[in-house]
Amino acid sequence: MEDELIHEIASELITAEENKQSIERFTKHRYPDLSVEQAYHIQEALIQIKRMEGDTVVAPKMGLTSKAKWDQMGVDQPIYGYIFDTMKVDGDIEFSNYIHPKIEPEIGIVLASDMQGTNITKEDVLENIEYAFSAVEVIDSRYTDFDFHLGDVIADNASSKGYIFSEERVLPDKIDLANEKVQVTINDEVVVEGIGSNVLDHPAESIAALVNMLGEKGQTVKKGEPIMTGGMTSAVLIKPGDVIKVTYSTLPTIEVAVN
Numbered sequence: 001m002e003d004e005l006i007h008e009i010a011s012e013l014i015t016a017e018e019n020k021q022s023i024e025r026f027t028k029h030r031y032p033d034l035s036v037e038q039a040y041h042i043q044e045a046l047i048q049i050k051r052m053e054g055d056t057v058v059a060p061k062m063g064l065t066s067k068a069k070w071d072q073m074g075v076d077q078p079i080y081g082y083i084f085d086t087m088k089v090d091g092d093i094e095f096s097n098y099i100h101p102k103i104e105p106e107i108g109i110v111l112a113s114d115m116q117g118t119n120i121t122k123e124d125v126l127e128n129i130e131y132a133f134s135a136v137e138v139i140d141s142r143y144t145d146f147d148f149h150l151g152d153v154i155a156d157n158a159s160s161k162g163y164i165f166s167e168e169r170v171l172p173d174k175i176d177l178a179n180e181k182v183q184v185t186i187n188d189e190v191v192v193e194g195i196g197s198n199v200l201d202h203p204a205e206s207i208a209a210l211v212n213m214l215g216e217k218g219q220t221v222k223k224g225e226p227i228m229t230g231g232m233t234s235a236v237l238i239k240p241g242d243v244i245k246v247t248y249s250t251l252p253t254i255e256v257a258v259n
Ligand code: OOG
Pocket: 062, 063, 064, 065, 069, 073, 104, 137, 139, 140, 141, 146, 153, 158, 159, 229, 230, 231, 235
């Protein structure tokens, strides 16, 4: 795929985001053979455009890391994307900023030192955790009805659009990440429940997968970056008036309203 086309597809995704107007997935008619490799090239171009527009990358994130998400989205492997400073939700979730927002409860991890490699294991990660935090991701696929194949969603920066992190940090010896439970209620009704082991059997495995995927490209996962390890449950559509409460067994509770 030529650079010009890669740039053109990335621009289409950014226009869809800016206009809050969803588009048809590229694999449907236009590029049915879009590969994972090509898709990451498009994602890189998209990140580059946003940087030139003044946005700052906060951290990489993992996506599609649980069976609940695979079943929901019809895909079967983890991917990564990036979050930007402009995606931080301050106060309520402003519904009008989104096309069709969904929320996901996630476990966030900050590393104590940089990691690079292609054979990094869960154990390597567990020795290098500075702290954990709770996260609610607000995803907003640029594709109509969240209908995408793997290449489409990678190109679309893994549906990234919003995030809320707890301020309070939890030290690694105070939490069992695989057994950390989460419950999401909307307007006091339980909508989804999950556990850390839903995330590739262990959230640290998700970080290892991120280090190894970026390692294949000669890139490093840096200490100090707040990394989301991926939705622990299927994602939940939200609407104005919703009051969302995400309660974990150890990590801080996050409460947010949709405006
Ligand atoms: C892709 C979003 C992936 C996650 O945590 O699984 C992601 C999607 O479902 O639109 O952020």
